[in-house]
Amino acid sequence: MRFMKRREFIKGSAIVGATLASTTLVSESGMYANTESRDIHRILNSRGVNVGTLPVIRAFAGNHTDYISPFVLLDEFGPVSIDAYDDPLRVDAHPHAGVIPTTYFLEGSGHHKDSLNYDFQIGKGEFMMFSSGRGAIHMEETGRKLYEEGGQYHGFQIWLNMPSKYKMIDPTTSVHNDGEFALIEDEKYSIKVILGELPNAKSNVKLLSPAFYYHIKMKDDSRLDIPTNPNHNAFIYNISGKLELKNQKQLKKNQIALYERGKSVINIYSECASEFLLLGGQPLDERVYSYGPFVMNNEEQIKQCIQNYNTGKMGDPEMVN
Numbered sequence: 001m002r003f004m005k006r007r008e009f010i011k012g013s014a015i016v017g018a019t020l021a022s023t024t025l026v027s028e029s030g031m032y033a034n035t036e037s038r039d040i041h042r043i044l045n046s047r048g049v050n051v052g053t054l055p056v057i058r059a060f061a062g063n064h065t066d067y068i069s070p071f072v073l074l075d076e077f078g079p080v081s082i083d084a085y086d087d088p089l090r091v092d093a094h095p096h097a098g099v100i101p102t103t104y105f106l107e108g109s110g111h112h113k114d115s116l117n118y119d120f121q122i123g124k125g126e127f128m129m130f131s132s133g134r135g136a137i138h139m140e141e142t143g144r145k146l147y148e149e150g151g152q153y154h155g156f157q158i159w160l161n162m163p164s165k166y167k168m169i170d171p172t173t174s175v176h177n178d179g180e181f182a183l184i185e186d187e188k189y190s191i192k193v194i195l196g197e198l199p200n201a202k203s204n205v206k207l208l209s210p211a212f213y214y215h216i217k218m219k220d221d222s223r224l225d226i227p228t229n230p231n232h233n234a235f236i237y238n239i240s241g242k243l244e245l246k247n248q249k250q251l252k253k254n255q256i257a258l259y260e261r262g263k264s265v266i267n268i269y270s271e272c273a274s275e276f277l278l279l280g281g282q283p284l285d286e287r288v289y290s291y292g293p294f295v296m297n298n299e300e301q302i303k304q305c306i307q308n309y310n311t312g313k314m315g316d317p318e319m320v321n
Helices: 006-010 144-149 299-310
Strands: 040-045 047-051 054-061 071-082 090-096 099-107 109-114 119-123 127-131 136-142 151-161 172-176 182-185 189-195 211-218 222-226 233-240 255-259 266-270 274-281 289-291 294-296
Touching (some): 071 233, 099 109, 099 211, 109 144, 119 144, 144 151, 289 299
Antiparallel strands (some): 040 255, 047 054, 109 119, 109 136, 127 172, 182 189, 222 266, 233 274, 289 294
């Protein structure tokens, strides 16, 4: 049995994320003033990294915890054009503990296999949660449909932290689809509520602590006022288009806006068609101690995770690959 050495799974560790962006203001505002709206803490640029053979755009990873908790990492994979019968883009078998890597597909398909005996394909619009708890191993790669037919591969892996009292629970894997999400549609926008809730729209996906995850599309010359709990964190990741936010600040493609707490409403204006994620939730207010794929609360827990992995308690990587 070949176990991953310590230096192997810390390579590409969740340590370095986005960089501070210079603030850009729109020349002619489409926004209206609202004193009750949330203030922006800062706007950040994402950066490109490789995870296995998969190129990703990393918005944050283990930093800005005060503004992004209960989330700890956000990667956008693709969009990448895949030709039929190309070698799969792949992340070999690797462990996780204390964190819930979630995967959401905008386009294409993926293949997930783990040490919990799950082995399945996941496709467009589906949302997977790999709740690692005390520790498990999984492998990720582009899916069978892409291999046979080719096409676009595009989506997100976003890690949701687990509260300290759940860090050592049994690991589980689940896949969710449109039947469990809520959808709000208007002639100017659509909001897919993957996690959490909005007025008259609630996801049925169960969580360990309050969080929200909205996939939003806006058409030309459209405005949105989105209510949030003022005591919860909130941030926007822009997938495409340009957004105008409070005080005429502009959010470009692959940038992320972190919001201050204390007020409820998030104001958004889109002059042209745009697509973005709005996420956040109740800050865990607990120490985050991360070591590669392990996200715990102290060093002793990290050492225990490493020992559990190296002694096979999280499963056999060879069986997962």
